[in-house]
Amino acid sequence: MAERKAQLDRIDLRILEVLRSEGRISYRQLSERVNLTPRPCQARVERLEAMGVIEGYRAVVKLPAARKTIVIAQVALTDHGRSQGPFEEEMRNNPAVLDCWLVSGSFDFLVRLACEDLDDYRRIADLWLKSPHFRIEKIVTAAELQAIKRSSV
Known part of the structure; x- marks a missing residue:
């Protein structure tokens, strides 16, 4: 994990912060939030996925109270x-x-x-x-x- 941390810069950390709360955000919106153009932003996300820093995306589901x-x-x-x-x-x-x-x-x-x-x-x-x-x-x-x-x- 120390290797991964050393490879993450300020922009990578900001991308991760945004994706943690808004996993379905578009690359265009994400790039605006981290002050990059969309293509390099997408390349960074793909690199973070390939490194295993981003393990996946999921939905946070609120089950109906009567069911579970x-x-x-x-x-x-x-x-x-x-x-x-x-x-x-x-x-x-x-x-x-x-x-x-x-x-x-x-x-x-x-x-x-x-x-x-x-x-x-x-x-x-x-x-x-x-x-x-x-x-x-x-x-x-x-x-x-x-x-x-x-x-x-």
């Missing part, structure tokens, strides 16, 4: 050597999992899920707890009541 219950689960594994790989694979493949982070501290993973309701979450958590592949020590859960601020970063 958002649950945040802190998960602690008993045996990292055997469990971490299978658990990470489950996180990547489970459609209910919106986000998952490997974290430091008293828990190993922070998982954000979209469930139909709390019973749906309980079914998912029970499957994880019963799985001999995951060896989960404990799960501590909180239901999301209201998003105060969401970032796409």
Whole structure:
């Protein structure tokens, strides 16, 4: 990452700042915001994509409240050597999992899920707890009541 930072100048950083909040902005509008002409601006964005600094673009979606219950689960594994790989694979493949982070501290993973309701979450958590592949020590859960601020970063 230090190499990438060294290769980013003031204009690159400004481009990234604008794209972080307005990923669908046109090259013409972006170029005006960073004081470049459109062609060099587009070339810089393409270079940032090729470098892997820009990993992709996504939509931030607000689900209707009646359709989904958002649950945040802190998960602690008993045996990292055997469990971490299978658990990470489950996180990547489970459609209910919106986000998952490997974290430091008293828990190993922070998982954000979209469930139909709390019973749906309980079914998912029970499957994880019963799985001999995951060896989960404990799960501590909180239901999301209201998003105060969401970032796409």
